[in-house]
Amino acid sequence: MDFTNVNARGLVLLGCGKMGSAMLAGWLADGLSPSAVHVIDPAPSDWLQSQGVALNGPLPPSPAIAIIAVKPQMMGQALPQLQSLENTLLLSIAAGTSIAAFEQHFPGAAIVRAMPNTPAAIGQGISAMVGNAATTADDLDLAEGILRAVGEVVRLDAEDQIDAVTGLSGSGPAYVFHLIEAMAAAGVAQGLDPELALKLATHTVAGAGALAIASDEGPAQLRINVTSPNGTTQAGLEVLMPELPELIARTVAAATSRSKELKG
Ligand SMILES: NC(=O)C1=CN([C@@H]2O[C@H](COP(=O)(O)OP(=O)(O)OC[C@H]3O[C@@H](n4cnc5c(N)ncnc54)[C@H](OP(=O)(O)O)[C@@H]3O)[C@@H](O)[C@H]2O)C=CC1
Numbered sequence: 053m054d055f056t057n058v059n060a061r062g063l064v065l066l067g068c069g070k071m072g073s074a075m076l077a078g079w080l081a082d083g084l085s086p087s088a089v090h091v092i093d094p095a096p097s098d099w100l101q102s103q104g105v106a107l108n109g110p111l112p113p114s115p116a117i118a119i120i121a122v123k124p125q126m127m128g129q130a131l132p133q134l135q136s137l138e139n140t141l142l143l144s145i146a147a148g149t150s151i152a153a154f155e156q157h158f159p160g161a162a163i164v165r166a167m168p169n170t171p172a173a174i175g176q177g178i179s180a181m182v183g184n185a186a187t188t189a190d191d192l193d194l195a196e197g198i199l200r201a202v203g204e205v206v207r208l209d210a211e212d213q214i215d216a217v218t219g220l221s222g223s224g225p226a227y228v229f230h231l232i233e234a235m236a237a238a239g240v241a242q243g244l245d246p247e248l249a250l251k252l253a254t255h256t257v258a259g260a261g262a263l264a265i266a267s268d269e270g271p272a273q274l275r276i277n278v279t280s281p282n283g284t285t286q287a288g289l290e291v292l293m294p295e296l297p298e299l300i301a302r303t304v305a306a307a308t309s310r311s312k313e314l315k316g
Pocket residue numbers: 066067068069070071072092093094095121122123124126129130133145146147148167168169170222223
């Protein structure tokens with residue numbers, strides 16, 4: 053990302069918790085100048101205080117972009133703090149809160165709604181984004197650049213897809229971490245030391261994910277490649293495959309419908 057314009061005009065971050073700090077770390081590593089950053093957060097972490105960014109001070113009148121990274125439940129309280137901004141692109145990463153809700157607070161503003169995920173902390177997130185009618189091509193490019201600094205980005209055709217994105221990739225890292233926990237516990241049940249089982253499970257998930265990205269073959273073929281006829285994998289998959297798709301479908305459906313409820 054070329055941060056020249058953002059470094060000149062400024063970047064505001066509203067809420068610097070888990071996602072806000074993960075993304076800020078990525079931007080700073082990618083060339084965002086700390087002196088351009090203005091963070092609003094009621095209880096700045098030690099990490100944030102050591103970054104040389106402006107904390108809870110007056111905002112510049114027209115920063116290039118303001119990223120909204122507070123919980124949807126805090127939105128009503130938090131948004132008035134951005135009321136003074138003019139000609140600033142608003143980029144929300146909050147689950148639930150709709151573009152229409154932001155438009156009520158900021159009539160006429162260019163607003164991009166995005167859904168990233170926590171692997172953004174190591175530059176390996178994936179974000180989906182969609183802009184309102186007021187966004188220009190330059191606005192969308194700026195939002196995409198900001199999100200691309202912390203991972204992959206996809207653009208959505210319509211805002212209503214974002215609930216499913218939230219249920220799949222926004223919440224998805226938690227499902228995968230739980231899979232790692234379950235695989236490690238299963239290894240322990242088969243007699244492995246807990247530390248060894250966790251290492252095997254973690255690297256298996258990470259390696260399989262990296263292979264799925266790097267390979268020209270799709271996940272079904274990659275699964276078949278592991279599965280020797282009448283071998284160990286076949287025995288394992290005969291237990292897993294009848295159960296997993298339905299369980300994952302219900303998991304993603306529950307998260308998607310919670311995202312819809314959060315619209316409030
Ligand atoms: N965590 C995740 O995996 C993902 C989260 N999101 C979205 O990102 C947003 C943030 O989530 P997450 O980082 O997990 O949550 P956190 O609670 O970790 O971060 C929110 C931050 O906002 C601060 N805050 C609370 N009230 C205000 C206020 N009035 N003004 C400014 N800052 C305030 C909080 O401070 P304090 O803690 O002191 O209240 C906290 O530091 C949410 O909308 C969530 O839906 C999107 C994708 C993935």
